[in-house]
Amino acid sequence: MREIRQETLELLEWPRLCEHLATFAQTKPGKQAAQTWQPAPDLTAALALLAETQAIATLVERGTSFDLASVTDVLPALERAARGGILSGLELLDLAHLCHTARQVRRQIEAHRDMTVLHELVQNWRTQPELEQSIYHCIDDDGEVADRASPALAHARQQARQTEQTLRQTLHHLCQKHAQALQEILITQRNERYVLPVKATHKDMIPGLVHDTSASGATYYIEPQSVVPLNNQWRVYQKQAQELAAAVRQDLSNQVGAVAAELRQLAAGLTRLDVACARCHYSHWLKGHPPEFQAPVRLRQARHPLLLWQAQYQPDRPVVPIDLLLPATTRVVAITGPNTGGKTVTLKTLGLIVLMSQAGLYIPAAAPAQLPWFDQVLADIGDDQSISQNLSTFSGHITRIGRILEAATSESLILLDEVGAGTDPTEGTALARAILETCADQAQLTLATSHYGELKALKYQDPRFENASVAFDETTLAPTYRLLWGIPGRSQALHIAQRLGLAPEIIQRAAAYLEGQPTDLNDLIRQMEQQRQEQTAQQQAATELLAQTEQLYRQLQQQAQELQRQKQALAQKQNQAVASAVAQAKQEIAQVIQTLKAQNKTHQASTALTEIQKRHQVRPQRHSQGFVPQLGQRVRVLGQVGEVLSLPDEDGKMAVRLGQLRVTTPAREITSLDGQPVALPPPPLVPTPANTIDLRGMRVEQVPATLNQRLHPGEPAWWIVHGQGTGRLRQAVQSYLDQHPHIQHWETPEPSTTIAYWRD
Numbered sequence: 001m002r003e004i005r006q007e008t009l010e011l012l013e014w015p016r017l018c019e020h021l022a023t024f025a026q027t028k029p030g031k032q033a034a035q036t037w038q039p040a041p042d043l044t045a046a047l048a049l050l051a052e053t054q055a056i057a058t059l060v061e062r063g064t065s066f067d068l069a070s071v072t073d074v075l076p077a078l079e080r081a082a083r084g085g086i087l088s089g090l091e092l093l094d095l096a097h098l099c100h101t102a103r104q105v106r107r108q109i110e111a112h113r114d115m116t117v118l119h120e121l122v123q124n125w126r127t128q129p130e131l132e133q134s135i136y137h138c139i140d141d142d143g144e145v146a147d148r149a150s151p152a153l154a155h156a157r158q159q160a161r162q163t164e165q166t167l168r169q170t171l172h173h174l175c176q177k178h179a180q181a182l183q184e185i186l187i188t189q190r191n192e193r194y195v196l197p198v199k200a201t202h203k204d205m206i207p208g209l210v211h212d213t214s215a216s217g218a219t220y221y222i223e224p225q226s227v228v229p230l231n232n233q234w235r236v237y238q239k240q241a242q243e244l245a246a247a248v249r250q251d252l253s254n255q256v257g258a259v260a261a262e263l264r265q266l267a268a269g270l271t272r273l274d275v276a277c278a279r280c281h282y283s284h285w286l287k288g289h290p291p292e293f294q295a296p297v298r299l300r301q302a303r304h305p306l307l308l309w310q311a312q313y314q315p316d317r318p319v320v321p322i323d324l325l326l327p328a329t330t331r332v333v334a335i336t337g338p339n340t341g342g343k344t345v346t347l348k349t350l351g352l353i354v355l356m357s358q359a360g361l362y363i364p365a366a367a368p369a370q371l372p373w374f375d376q377v378l379a380d381i382g383d384d385q386s387i388s389q390n391l392s393t394f395s396g397h398i399t400r401i402g403r404i405l406e407a408a409t410s411e412s413l414i415l416l417d418e419v420g421a422g423t424d425p426t427e428g429t430a431l432a433r434a435i436l437e438t439c440a441d442q443a444q445l446t447l448a449t450s451h452y453g454e455l456k457a458l459k460y461q462d463p464r465f466e467n468a469s470v471a472f473d474e475t476t477l478a479p480t481y482r483l484l485w486g487i488p489g490r491s492q493a494l495h496i497a498q499r500l501g502l503a504p505e506i507i508q509r510a511a512a513y514l515e516g517q518p519t520d521l522n523d524l525i526r527q528m529e530q531q532r533q534e535q536t537a538q539q540q541a542a543t544e545l546l547a548q549t550e551q552l553y554r555q556l557q558q559q560a561q562e563l564q565r566q567k568q569a570l571a572q573k574q575n576q577a578v579a580s581a582v583a584q585a586k587q588e589i590a591q592v593i594q595t596l597k598a599q600n601k602t603h604q605a606s607t608a609l610t611e612i613q614k615r616h617q618v619r620p621q622r623h624s625q626g627f628v629p630q631l632g633q634r635v636r637v638l639g640q641v642g643e644v645l646s647l648p649d650e651d652g653k654m655a656v657r658l659g660q661l662r663v664t665t666p667a668r669e670i671t672s673l674d675g676q677p678v679a680l681p682p683p684p685l686v687p688t689p690a691n692t693i694d695l696r697g698m699r700v701e702q703v704p705a706t707l708n709q710r711l712h713p714g715e716p717a718w719w720i721v722h723g724q725g726t727g728r729l730r731q732a733v734q735s736y737l738d739q740h741p742h743i744q745h746w747e748t749p750e751p752s753t754t755i756a757y758w759r760d
């Protein structure tokens with residue numbers, strides 16, 4: 001079974017797609033993982049991969065990206081450190097970069113609390129900040145152990161530098177003294193010791209040790225006797241510095257080895273994140289959409305991903321999209337039509353799209369894209385001759401089909417190219433029919449291409465079968481690469497042979513042989529194609545009319561919205577004018593009350609107040625606040641249609657199902673399908689300086705005037721603080737509120753305060 005699965009991946013060119021995916025990875029381990037990326041083995045794993053891709057896409061939309069460029073392949077170094085080996089400075093730096101990058105990535109992800117799937121990825125990371133700091137402190141940017149790593153190392157290097165400086169000064173003096181004996185004025189090294197290039201004819205002028213000679217023998221590289229002690233001393237200090245540096249790297253390597261398992265987890269996590277980012281960016285490049293795993297197949301404007309990649313280098317060959325819309329009862333689709341028309345491309349397009357959906361990739365099709373879950377994709381596509389096994393094309397196909405049928409289950413997708421071809425047409429037709437009927441019994445869906453006319457009639461004998469064909473333009477004698485459903489296709493062999501340049505006399509002779517042959521099926525197909533063309537023209541006209549209607553509807557909607565806006569503005573202006581009149585009336589009321597009180601006519605004042613308030617009564621318009629969502633209701637969120645799973649909570653958030661995903665989002669971002677916002681509950685009523693009237697310290701007769709001046713529309717409730725005292729002030733307030741026409745009711749939550757609720 002594993003063998004046939006791998007064969008299918010090769011036939012569908014899945015490795016080529018993985019090579020394209022790898023170009024979007026940032027790190028070497030990520031590219032290696034992408035190049036060998038495999039579809040998930042089950043639905044749960046596929047949904048997890050898809051959720052990672054969608055989470056990365058969400059972060060990209062929010063402006064967050066991960067810089068993983070400094071991450072390298074650290075696994076060999078970790079294995080060596082775990083066994084007690086000494087790592088180089090560059091290997092230690094790579095490990096420090098790994099820890100630093102992991103910590104930065106975790107901080108970025110933790111800033112987005114709603115990215116649950118990414119939180120699960122990083123929550124167990126141990127980024128080893130102490131180890132990272134130690135490596136950066138001890139190793140410089142070139143991978144060398146820095147002097148600051150050890151006082152002893154710094155001292156040894158200082159001594160070596162001073163000795164080297166004295167050594168070079170001494171040699172420079174000898175160069176000036178014996179210039180005629182030197183091949184050139186040059187101080188060089190041989191066997192890690194400083195020497196002078198001396199002419200072979202003058203080698204006795206500078207006594208010392210000969211370390212090397214030139215290829216011609218004309219130059220001797222001599223260590224003068226006078227600098228031998230300095231060379232020895234310099235080498236001693238240099239050796240000490242090397243040993244001390246190695247001790248620093250050994251100590252750091254031991255620290256790495258102690259946490260090798262945690263560092264492997266970081267490396268694996270960052271590689272997984274890199275591949276997830278690559279899937280996201282590749283999906284974006286494809287202009288793909290996330291699939292929904294749900295039967296039956298519903299793919300609109302599906303495009304072959306490898307042809308899309310090829311089109312960027314050959315823009316004159318655009319990719320023609322196809323629609324794959326299958327009824328739930330369909331088990332076998334027989335695709336017929338001319339050669340070079342795109343039948344095989346259709347098989348590969350569906351096969352690759354299924355594999356992409358299972359590998360956590362968006363698929364190059366219009367949203368919403370729907371696919372059932374296929375436990376495996378099994379394909380027999382292309383020539384399968386095998387000289388080593390003495391198999392013909394027919395034998396190779398039959399051998400593979402036999403293994404496919406052995407491996408297929410009720411959840412499998414089978415793709416068969418030119419089923420039954422390569423043998424006698426009569427026997428091939430019978431064999432192809434038997435194979436397809438077995439596929440209908442055994443597999444979830446089968447797509448098969450064929451030229452056998454008898455297979456086109458299976459649709460009318462078995463409801464599990466469906467016909468499809470690739471369109472052919474008889475005017476230009478060229479295929480259109482579009483897929484037509486419900487209509488079988490003709491082979492168009494003579495037209496294609498003519499287009500490919502076959503001699504006209506051969507075409508004419510073949511056409512003559514066809515005269516008198518039964519053509520009922522071809523005539524029926526031709527009539528169906530004519531009807532399809534007429535229906536296509538009518539559909540296009542209807543589409544144009546629908547577009548015009550939608551445009552008119554949008555214009556009317558905009559006009560209605562503008563009228564509503566003007567109406568609201570006018571109502572607001574009227575309310576403001578009335579409120580101004582009420583305020584002025586209140587001032588007049590206060591003056592009248594004061595006058596009547598001075599004349600001891602309190603009853604007349606109260607009656608006058610009531611009459612004036614009735615005349616100036618304001619009732620603000622009540623506007624719709626949106627729709628009230630119900631469980632299971634379909635709503636629109638983030639540009640997609642989802643299903644309500646929970647009503648708004650205390651924080652104003654709701655849970656909505658989008659395809660296979662459950663998302664929690666603020667209710668203000670959700671609308672009904674016709675665009676109405678969610679009706680949120682009004683905010684709680686709380687006392688503020690604006691809606692609080694403090695009457696403490698006033699006399700009873702001052703209550704009406706003060707409340708007349710302060711009470712006005714605009715506040716749903718008023719807090720009137722009158723204190724406890726003898727209770728006369730409270731009684732005066734409540735008596736006033738009982739007679740006020742705009743006070744719906746009042747309550748006394750505490751003895752010192754009365755709350756009055758304004759009537760709408």
